[in-house]
Amino acid sequence: MVYDLTSLLIQLLSGLSRAMMLFLLASGLSLIFGVMNILNFAHATLWMLAGYLTYTLFQFFTATMGESGWWLLPSTFLATAALFALGCLIEFVLIRRMYDRELPEQLLLTFALILIIGDVIKMIWGVDNLRIYMPIEPMEFFDSFVNPYSFVVIGVGVAVAAGLWWFLHHTRYGKTIRAAVHSREMVSALGIRIGAMYTAVFGLGVAVAAMSAGVFLPIVPIGLGIDMDLIVQCFAVVVIGGFGSILGTFVASIIVGVVYSFSVLIWPDGALAIIFVILVAVLIWRPWGLFGTELRS
């Protein structure tokens, strides 16, 4: 294979869109862990559920009101709202009981959710892979053709990253959440209802993931089991970036996404192995992640 500039650029583009998907998933994971110290194993499964939901809504809209790619927007919006509600419900009913428990028990509970949600999806949607076909013309790009939708995806990713950053740094709620990452006691002392905040953060984290599921449906076919592969990669991203750091998660997503898509060129079977080599290296060198802060005991 000859690696000319064009093919490298295209690979970079695919790496970046993969990076955005990882970021949108991992940022919620990181935020939830940073604030509540809960590692939500079911995060990617909820993402997957959002994908199925978006698909069904999209089919419904196109069937009843005519074919149009734009139906993806309301479908994604509705699915995101539904998953926000579901996220809040899960926090309120289940996760809330786990804050004082040990890590393995938390993992076990969220893993039970993976199994349950996965089977519910199987009952409703069956085992076939689903995807949305968008009538988009390939675009010429440096003597080659790319799907212009990739730019949409990257744009959404950057916009969400910027939005999250703005929310966390420039709004009262956001600042409170960041304060909670630093010190829970302080936030409680300020008279903020910590329980309500936890519910909202969990819902928000799930909602960000849910939205990305809709956005990616035209280029990533969704199917059972995809959550299992994604969640471990999301862990890798969160750890590389540093727990609770949005900037770190963003940078780590780009590293993992881009490295992956170039590794696929060179060594297709071992691309994921390379991701874990990076993870191992970061954990040995800086266990608290690239953008995390060292904990002093």
Added chain:
Amino acid sequence: MAMPAPAKETTAKPPGQPDLSLCVGLFLAPAFFLVPLLPGEYPVYVATEILILGLFAMSFNLIYGYMGQISFGHAAYFGLGAYATALLMQYLQQETGAVGYFGFFLSMLIAVPVSALGALIIGFFIVRLTGIYFAMLSLAFGELLFYIVFSWYSFTKGDDGIQGLLPPAFFRDVYNFYYFTLIVVACALLVMWRISRSPFGYTLRMLRENAQRAAFVGINVRLTMLVNFVLAGAFAGLAGSLWGPFQRSVSPALLGWHESGLAIFMSLIGGAGYFIGPVVGSIVYTGLYAYVTRFTDYWPLTIGVIILAVVLFAPGGLLSLLDNALRRLREKRDGDGERRERKP
């Protein structure tokens, strides 16, 4: 800049009340011995799997229940052992046509040092961390090994796995292999039982309870953790060595995080605070799997609900339910005025 939340320290309940483990063990031993009396080969097949996975979960619990750290990539050592045995058996099969008894035992024995060596090399890095970082680094190494096995086609046959392993004639019989497994697992558990009550066992408990104090009592914390990690890896390797001859094949999935998760499930369902807990967990999990999947396609839903129920309503695992019930009975019998002292 956001800061990572402090890693949650893992302090499992102490493996207390060994008499409960002993009672359960004394009940289980004859039960396992008599399983072949059940009609058909299927129960024996299931019981073999229960024993192998039970031993694997026990090896995980050496790190979790006793030392208080989570090895989230523990399947790596199970899988390494399974592959070591499988590759040697396959080699002998190709060279000599069939595996003889000596070759068979050698293939199985080789798994233990191979897994121990793997655990030594990987553990060297892992024991520098604790809490969630320990869990994440062990997960990362586990996945790394998984992908190496997965993609190194020329050596491991990648995704196809290694098929057609044929143990010598005696061990091809389901019943014989079952008793062989029973003996191996029972011996391993006896050794682990001794370790759990040895000074080293208490050194581990000290690390779990308070690693800082342990260092200031004169314990070399990292070295102790490493020794235990290698021990746990060796036992996992022994469990893995039984897998190939049992299933007649091995596949990369044996090293993946699902398999690691299995050990965590079993330990927590049975009760990580009890010596025999992981075996009880294996009986529940493997036993249910074997029979539930015959009636429904929705196995994940079933086990998911069970796990949810255990986590919410039986936090210390099923054995702690039993333990609490027995204690309440005892208190009722002894009257309420009795002084309650915990057992040493």
Added chain:
Amino acid sequence: MSGDLLRIEGLTKMFGGIQAAHNIDYTLSKGEIAAIIGPNGAGKSTVFGLITGAQKPDTGRIWFEGRDITGLPAHEIVNAGISRAFQVANIFPKLTVLENVRSSLQVRRGHVFSLFGDARRLCAEEAGELIDRCDLSDKRLLEAADLSQGDKKRLELAIALSSAPKLLLLDEPVAGMSRDEASQTMDLVTRLNEEMGLTILFTEHNMSIVFGHAKRVLLLHRGEAIIDGSPQEVRDSPVAQEIYFGEQVL
């Protein structure tokens, strides 16, 4: 001097721009019982941390029995003969009192990696004696987490003693104790010093305890050693009055 048990030279440690210890020189002879005092943040705990290997000094050296122990890991320093009890009782909460002490004794006897011995038998008798000496006899089968504050601190003392130390460092040994518990504990400490000849260095906020039990007192202030002398000398020193007692009165 070869009679010194512990010798510290030019010990300096910075924490994020703050001098926690600055150029401290200090020696302890065998059999002494001495105290380190100073206002909060004077560097008392830092000095303990540096001696016991919890932190490494930026500069300076520490000798114990003529051997340079600077920068050794904590467990090696314990094995060299320096034990420590912390300000907040540092014990093994879910083990019983007996297990706490017995396991610590087994470490000292080199059974850390003994895989097949019976932990219940080894050192059980000595553990009982140590527990008796620390007035915990009737609580030996209780979980350490269930003990009162004072009992927890006495348990930690027993754990520290089980390492058979030549030098015992006690960080506020009576913090959080009732008056009775405090005097009981300090009597025990004094007995350890007088009857067993154990060298003891402790920190304490309560001045009557310091002046009642220490034969020598070192005053630290902002990481620097101000005075090192008899309790009387320190009490009478104008500098000490100003920076320490003055501050406390205010």
